[in-house]
Amino acid sequence: MAEQVSVFIGNKPGRLNAVTAILRDCAINIRAMTIADHRDYGVAKLLVSDPQAARLALADQGFAAALQPVLAVAIEDRPGSLHDLLEILSEHQINVLDAYGFVSQPHRWAVWCMEVADPVKAAGLVAARGLRVLNDNELYRM
Amino acid sequence: MKVPVWNPAVEFIEREALEALQLANLRKTVAWALKAPFYQRKLAEVGLTHPGDLTSLRDLRDLPYTTKDDLRAAYPDGLLAVTLEQALRLHTSSGTTGMPTVVYHSRQDLDCWTELVARCIIAAGATASDVFQNMTGYGMFTGGLGLHYGAERVGMLVIPASCGNTSRQLQLMRSFQTTVVHATPSYLLHLHAALASEGITRDQLALRKAFIGAEPHSEQTRRKIEDLFGIDAYNSYGLSEMNGPGVAFECVHKTGLHLWEDAYILEIIDPDTLRPLPEGQTGEMVMTTLQRRATPLLRYRTRDLSHWVSGNCPCGRTHRRLARIKGRSDDMLIIGGVNVFPSQIEDVLMKIPEVGTNYLIQLEKRGSLDRLIVKTEIYAKLVAGDLHALDDLRERIAESLRAAILIKPAVELHEPGSLPVSDGKAKRVVDLRPAF
Incomplete structure (x- = not known):
């Protein structure tokens, strides 16, 4: 199962680049990232080359950082492919809590990442329908 | 368990003897006060011209209160009761909330103050073999010099680090294996938060005790400090008008702050009616100095709120205990x-x-x-x-x-x-x- 790093970041200038500076210093690459804004703070979710090392480096510098399992699925970069994936989840009444996607190889592969209540079970259902669920290594190598 | 004690004769004195000592010291204090222009006027208003007029501790209640505004109005020397030659040091308040106030100390005054702080340090279980890092401001702020001289008298190795420069504080603590610190509670919490970014872990430090004071704090904050550092933290109470630190301090039992009653008389009053409150009720602390020649203060309204803790402390000290200061009535x-x-x-x-x-x-x-x-x-x-x-x-x-x-x-x-x-x-x- 892939993991994302979530980091609590104060909503003010200079805080996001404090995070990116730590990752740069550890030579950790960022694959994808989203930020949810909650007025005084935000939570950044990052897919990185080495989630464990990223979490430790951030925590070392006093950041509230945690690892969360994320359901990352490779889908074709073409119209309708995301819909096909979501249909599977919908059929099984699986709710998507948060999601983001990125294109890894244009016109070939995209990756869709989701937070769901039971990611292991969801991964099994998706894989049973012939879709590729990615782990950390695969995610980074795509 | 043997109770650590600095001055057993005074700290375990019988209540009756303590009250007799208080009365004798109160008379001396009134005699000193009558040398200051402010008190000559103020005491004449209530017809007190001779210290012998005080026949019991109860008579103190007939004397007028002294307020912070009185101290401001008497700035700079209206409360000075000795000659400038006899005065050895002065401390002024920061004056951030108005005019500053000033307290002068004679040689004996500084000696008495140091003695009180030494009692506090020993009561909290520190010893001459401790390494003491004093993280409060040196200079006009009384917390720095007050603890400094007390710690030297006890014989601790003193690191006069003063406040601020968190990175250096932590380096000093690690290099010299500091065992006892004195700081404000908020600074200790800040210091702990800085440990990680300084790359220092708790087990690289030798800290075992902290004296925390200079700002009101809750029992929860004390526990948090104790848990975060894995130490014992002792509440220290003082105010610059009453010298500074060394007024009241927790002993190892942490069941309230022993107020040194040979040096201060504390009354607790209702701040609205100005009437004394029954023992145990929370009210404004009104304090009278009993050992300070250069700036004696009679019935000084501290604005701090607290109450007496009932019963005897297991340590055996007869000086009564104050509950944690609830805050200033101004707060x-x-x-x-x-x-x-x-x-x-x-x-x-x-x-x-x-x-x-x-x-x-x-x-x-x-x-x-x-x-x-x-x-x-x-x-x-x-x-x-x-x-x-x-x-x-x-x-x-x-x-x-x-x-x-x-x-x-x-x-x-x-x-x-x-x-x-x-x-x-x-x-x-x-x-x-x-x-x-």
Whole structure:
């Protein structure tokens, strides 16, 4: 199962680049990232080359950082492919809590990442329908 | 268990003998006070011209109060009761809230002060073999020099680090294996938050005790400091008008602060009616110095609120104990017509594990309504960065505060170490409401 790093970041200038500076210093690459804004703070979710090392480096510098399992699925970069994936989840009444996607190889592969209540079970259902669920290594190598 | 004690003859004195000593010292104090222009006038108003007129401790109640405004009006030398030649040092207050106040000390005064601080240090279980890092400001602020001389008298190895420069404080603590520190509670919390970024772990330090004072703090804050560092923390009470630190201190039993009653008489009064309150009731502390020649103060209204703790302390000291200072009567906030002490808010916050080490209370006016905003830092290790959990935490803090102070505040969550701390006294309340 892939993991994302979530980091609590104060909503003010200079805080996001404090995070990116730590990752740069550890030579950790960022694959994808989203930020949810909650007025005084935000939570950044990052897919990185080495989630464990990223979490430790951030925590070392006093950041509230945690690892969360994320359901990352490779889908074709073409119209309708995301819909096909979501249909599977919908059929099984699986709710998507948060999601983001990125294109890894244009016109070939995209990756869709989701937070769901039971990611292991969801991964099994998706894989049973012939879709590729990615782990950390695969995610980074795509 | 053997009780550590500095001056057994005085600290274990029988109550009757202590009261006789208080009366004798009170008469001396009145005699000294009559040499200061301010008290010559003030005591003449109540017909007191001779210290022998005082026949019992109860007679103290017939003397007028001395207020902070009196001290300001007497600035710079209206309260000086010795010649400048006999005076050895003076401390002035910061004057940030108005005119400064000044306290002069003679050689004997400084000696008495140092003696009181030495008693405190030993009562809290520190010894001559401790390495003592004094993290409070040296100079006009009495916390630095007060503890410094007391610690030297005890024979500790003293590191006069003064306040601020967190990185250097931690290096000193590690290099010299500091065992005891003196700091404000907010600074110790800040220091702990800085450990990680300085690359220092708790087990590289040898800390075993902290003396915390100079700002009111809750029992929860003390426990938090004790848990974070794995140490014992002892509450220290003092105020510059009464020398500074060394007025009252916790012994190893931590069941209240022993007030040195051979050096001070404490009365607890209702701040509205100015009548003495029955023992055990919380009110304003009114204090009289019993050992200070250069600036004696009679019935000084401290504005601090506390009450006597009943019963005897297991340590056997006969000097009575004060409860944790509840805050200054000046500190009370009136929010939408409700009286709130910042200490009530702190109590709630420090009970919530996910709340970090610093917080700020902000008051604003929105239309005609008061708005209370409580900004808290989060405790990094316990917050997983899950948005729903953070929303729940915010709501839980707001609800717990509402239950305690009857006002539901807006709660803001902040990164660890991001709220402002001053190295001296923490600024916990920011009132942005326009004054009338």
